[in-house]
Amino acid sequence: TGEGSSYGQTEHLLVEYAKLLEDYKMTVEENCVRTWFFVRDVDTQYKGLVVARWENFTLHGLTPETHYVASTGIGGNPADPKALIQLGCYALKGFKPEQQRYLYAATHLNRTSEYGVTFERGTLLRFGDRNHAIISGTASINMKGEVEHVGDIVKQTRRMWENVEKLLEEAEMTMNDAVQIIVYLRDGSDYETVRSMFQEKYPNIPTVFTLAPVCRPAWLIEMECMAIRPAANSDYKDF
Numbered sequence: 001t002g003e004g005s006s007y008g009q010t011e012h013l014l015v016e017y018a019k020l021l022e023d024y025k026m027t028v029e030e031n032c033v034r035t036w037f038f039v040r041d042v043d044t045q046y047k048g049l050v051v052a053r054w055e056n057f058t059l060h061g062l063t064p065e066t067h068y069v070a071s072t073g074i075g076g077n078p079a080d081p082k083a084l085i086q087l088g089c090y091a092l093k094g095f096k097p098e099q100q101r102y103l104y105a106a107t108h109l110n111r112t113s114e115y116g117v118t119f120e121r122g123t124l125l126r127f128g129d130r131n132h133a134i135i136s137g138t139a140s141i142n143m144k145g146e147v148e149h150v151g152d153i154v155k156q157t158r159r160m161w162e163n164v165e166k167l168l169e170e171a172e173m174t175m176n177d178a179v180q181i182i183v184y185l186r187d188g189s190d191y192e193t194v195r196s197m198f199q200e201k202y203p204n205i206p207t208v209f210t211l212a213p214v215c216r217p218a219w220l221i222e223m224e225c226m227a228i229r230p231a232a233n234s235d236y237k238d239f
Contacts, residue, residue: 006048034090038076064113071119072137075213105166115145128238133171133227177227184212
């Protein structure tokens with residue numbers, strides 16, 4: 001939608017998404033496993049998204065005591081010049097809620113709800129023949145929810161990697177299981193430095209670099225990824 005505030009647009013998009021899922025006999029709380037929120041002028045418009053998402057998720061029973069959804073909230077430029085928010089979602093049908101397990105890496109990260117946002121750090125999806133780990137947008141953050149290494153792109157990148165690796169460790173995976181990475185940069189001048197670091201660290205993983213500011217001005221970089229590892233889960237259907 002291209003009308004209203006970031007709060008109003010987020011609310012509208014989530015209501016419409018729930019209606020769409022209903023058409024397929026699905027719900028946000030049981031079937032949605034991943035979201036992406038692209039925010040025009042994220043430094044000023046992100047707060048409206050945060051409040052609207054929190055209110056909507058609460059209506060669907062998504063709370064700190066139940067679960068949220070793996071997500072990325074990042075700067076973006078929707079095609080409609082009046083649109084402040086663009087929403088992308090991934091939902092699965094024929095999938096039991098108990099096939100999901102949430103990843104926290106509590107030695108390195110805190111729960112997002114502790115600083116007022118509502119998404120999971122990562123989600124492990126268990127199928128009969130494999131496990132998928134969906135890692136949300138992850139930055140250089142510590143277990144108090146604070147930005148680590150303000151102003152230092154190299155140190156922020158390394159801390160970000162460490163956080164992602166700890167999340168994957170909880171899923172009994174490593175970056176050797178990663179099948180794709182998306183990197184979000186606030187400043188295009190950091191591209192060559194970061195590209196070189198990724199080529200050295202993860203030379204065989206397909207990686208896309210984008211110019212997209214992270215949701216806090218002090219964060220210079222964020223990444224998300226998906227990892228897949230073969231498994232034998234006899235209780236579940238194959239992917």
